[in-house]
Amino acid sequence: MDAWQYIVLLGAVVVVFAIILPKRTGSSGASGQSSQNMETALEQFMENMERDNEELVELVKSSQQSNRKEHAVFEKRISELELRCQELDGQLQAAATFIKETAASRQAAPAPHSTAAKALEKNETAMEQPTSPHSIEARYGELFTLYREGKSIESIAKKLGMNKGEVSLIIGLAKQEGGVHG
Template sequence: MQPYLQYIVLLGAVVIVGAFVMPRKKQEATVPQQSMQNMETALEQFMENMEKDNEELVSLVRKAQQESKSDSERKEQRISELEKKCEQLTEQLQESRSISVSSTIQAMPHPQTPSFHMSTPESDTANEVEPLQEEVPKKETIQGRYPDLFLLYEQGKSIEMISKKLGMNKGEVQLIIQLAKQEVAAHA
């Protein structure tokens, strides 16, 4: 009978070990549930933090867009104001140039109109027509209009001295001399 008894004792021991093992499995099963809940809570908090951060980023982006838009509008307004000022200054410059040109023209000695005399056929043969033709072009040339200027220039006087003596601007004297040179070159 002893073998039966051994079997029974062994069977009892297995049941006792199994009983100890079973409650441990239940305890292990409850621990993962708590850790899962902790993990879910942590994930929820993380998601809430991420949503807050995203909302802050979106608000910052909106604010930056609004600032950029207002800044570009201010710059466009400033550009349009500067363009208007530039146009006004251009108009004022043109007006001042036209005023200075008209005053320069008024200050210039006017060429004398050649006096034509009534001629008879006898006087035409006596006086050649060529001197009359030479007289008219000479008065119409730039050198004919400014004889004092070209007299001083031919004497070797400086442009500054000529401008002081004749009461003209240096730029005006230079321009007249250059135009006379161009006129001579064109007729040559």
């Protein structure tokens, strides 16, 4: 039983005792007036309790509705983020495949004999180094500094204002490039 039901039951018991008690004692009309006042007060109390309970029920209903709406919004957002993660994963895999194919084609190419070919090879080696302006690590220096400090991908993404998938993709590409260990 709820608390309000106990209160109503207690009020009914008090009303019954108030009606019976004056008859037993044989009191005059003054006690009848006080019992009538008590009945009126109890009726008002019960009406107030009912009104309060109705307001509480409405409040609970409205909060449930708002929770359902928020839940639907969150579910939609989660599904969109999952799709975005799948897209980024596909891009990461495509980039990794491209890097592997490029590395394999470089290994399969015949060794250069001319001076121009040696200079070209030297430039390619310089581009692969993390300090090269074309390397991933050079372009995202702050990201890799935070990553080496042991920060999580979520905290890096928050600090730099990026998506977690984007941070994961950059780190994955850098690992493929050979510039980051961790």
